[in-house]
Amino acid sequence: MKLLVIGAGGREHALAWKLARSPRVSRVFVAPGNAGTAREDGLANVALAGIPGLAKFARKEAVAYTVVGPEAPLADGIVDEFTAAGLRIFGPTQAAARLESSKEHAKSFMQRHGIPSAAYGAFTDAGRAHDYIERQGAPIVVKADGLAAGKGVVVAMDANEAHAAVDRMLLKKEMGVAGNRVVIEQYLEGEEASFIVLADGRHALALASSQDHKRLLDGDRGPNTGGMGAYSPAPVVTPGVHARVMREVIQPAITGMEKDGTPYTGFLYAGLMIAGDGSIKVLEFNCRLGDPETQPIMLRLKSDLVTLIERALEGDLDQVEAEWDTRVALGVVLAAHGYPDAPRKGDAIRGLPAPAEDSHVFHAGTVLNGKDVVSSGGRVLTVTALGHNVRMARRRAYEIADGIRFDGMQLRRDIGHRALAGGRR
Numbered sequence: 001m002k003l004l005v006i007g008a009g010g011r012e013h014a015l016a017w018k019l020a021r022s023p024r025v026s027r028v029f030v031a032p033g034n035a036g037t038a039r040e041d042g043l044a045n046v047a048l049a050g051i052p053g054l055a056k057f058a059r060k061e062a063v064a065y066t067v068v069g070p071e072a073p074l075a076d077g078i079v080d081e082f083t084a085a086g087l088r089i090f091g092p093t094q095a096a097a098r099l100e101s102s103k104e105h106a107k108s109f110m111q112r113h114g115i116p117s118a119a120y121g122a123f124t125d126a127g128r129a130h131d132y133i134e135r136q137g138a139p140i141v142v143k144a145d146g147l148a149a150g151k152g153v154v155v156a157m158d159a160n161e162a163h164a165a166v167d168r169m170l171l172k173k174e175m176g177v178a179g180n181r182v183v184i185e186q187y188l189e190g191e192e193a194s195f196i197v198l199a200d201g202r203h204a205l206a207l208a209s210s211q212d213h214k215r216l217l218d219g220d221r222g223p224n225t226g227g228m229g230a231y232s233p234a235p236v237v238t239p240g241v242h243a244r245v246m247r248e249v250i251q252p253a254i255t256g257m258e259k260d261g262t263p264y265t266g267f268l269y270a271g272l273m274i275a276g277d278g279s280i281k282v283l284e285f286n287c288r289l290g291d292p293e294t295q296p297i298m299l300r301l302k303s304d305l306v307t308l309i310e311r312a313l314e315g316d317l318d319q320v321e322a323e324w325d326t327r328v329a330l331g332v333v334l335a336a337h338g339y340p341d342a343p344r345k346g347d348a349i350r351g352l353p354a355p356a357e358d359s360h361v362f363h364a365g366t367v368l369n370g371k372d373v374v375s376s377g378g379r380v381l382t383v384t385a386l387g388h389n390v391r392m393a394r395r396r397a398y399e400i401a402d403g404i405r406f407d408g409m410q411l412r413r414d415i416g417h418r419a420l421a422g423g424r425r
């Protein structure tokens with residue numbers, strides 16, 4: 001069978017790579033893809049944009065189903081349009097995707113269905129937002145309601161910072177329409193983890209847990225990024241925490257979506273804050289896989305992803321289980337010069353390794369220029385490796401990363417430090 005993956009990042013390379021390893025698949029198209037998906041066996045890039053063009057392509061190629069990587073096409077209603085055209089596609093409808101595309105909607109959803117989350121207020125009026133901050137005090141967190149590509153959250157350690165964030169969003173419109181409304185919430189302490197499931201509208205199948213590193217620099221310092229590295233499993237997600245997340249977060253979310261008349265099909269990502277006492281609060285929902293968490297997760301997945309998604313499309317997720325490599329997978333992002341503010345494009349990439357059993361270099365911001373692979377975005381590659389523990393996975397990933405060169409390459413040297421310091425492994 002043929003499949004279609006929508007997107008161009010490291011997440012989509014990892015997804016498409018994993019799908020293509022299924023013996024049932026002859027080809028995975030990636031639209032638009034990157035240099036990594038262009039060069040990978042069994043994958044083919046498709047230079048198409050726009051939902052109607054993609055639907056036409058899926059029909060012409062008799063694609064068995066389409067998998068959507070990023071949030072933007074989901075929020076634009078790609079699932080609704082494909083479904084209306086009689087095409088199979090895995091992802092939430094536009095209405096269900098509001099769980100990510102409106103933080104205010106997500107907060108009221110969680111409150112309505114008893115899902116633990118930080119106390120909050122939502123405001124369109126700057127005066128009222130300022131009053132709320134004065135009443136609550138700092139630290140406090142200010143979030144733009146809409147999609148902001150990871151740039152819409154200010155964790156304010158003092159009230160002035162929070163007031164300034166409100167003004168930037170509501171008055172100066174620095175986030176555009178995404179900042180027409182703000183959510184202001186209680187500051188939570190603890191350790192973050194990513195918990196991702198496949199959902200079929202009624203049942204959920206958990207993927208392996210993971211954690212990412214958001215800051216640019218070692219020691220979790222410097223500006224926020226899309227993510228500089230990730231690993232799976234997350235030691236903080238003990239079997240006890242896992243059971244609690246399923247019971248307190250995932251099941252009520254799936255049931256709540258069904259009750260609200262917007263049943264959820266697709267990948268559902270819960271960003272969690274896990275406190276010292278094991279209590280869990282949801283920071284946000286995303287309606288897709290995480291990037292870079294997907295890269296280590298796919299490297300560990302032993303089951304056939306094609307079949308798992310098929311079961312989800314048929315509403316039979318309760319009939320399957322996912323099998324995982326017991327090893328740890330760890331991914332290190334190699335980012336462009338100037339990332340995250342002004343990433344430079346066009347740097348030639350050298351030293352890309354041949355594929356190996358215990359590792360894979362997933363591409364994100366890369367394009368082919370003749371035979372050369374050239375950078376074309378902020379996060380360029382995710383070097384992902386397996387090892388029997390965090391230390392070994394990390395050593396292997398850096399061994400490979402150190403063989404890759406491009407001008408201005410940035411990487412963190414301490415991916416996995418939290419798992420090494422506090423974790424079980």
Ligand SMILES: Nc1ncnc2c1ncn2[C@@H]1O[C@H](COP(=O)(O)OP(=O)(O)O)[C@@H](O)[C@H]1O
Pocket residue numbers: 118141143149150151152153155185186187188189192214271283284
């Ligand atoms: N209530 C909170 N308390 C403490 N930190 C928070 C809180 N909400 C968000 N954060 C921090 O900000 C980051 C981004 O927030 P999140 O809600 O995940 O938005 P997005 O991913 O859309 O930017 C989180 O990963 C977390 O580090």
Ligand SMILES: [Mg+2]
Pocket residue numbers: 271284
């Ligand atoms: Mg987030």
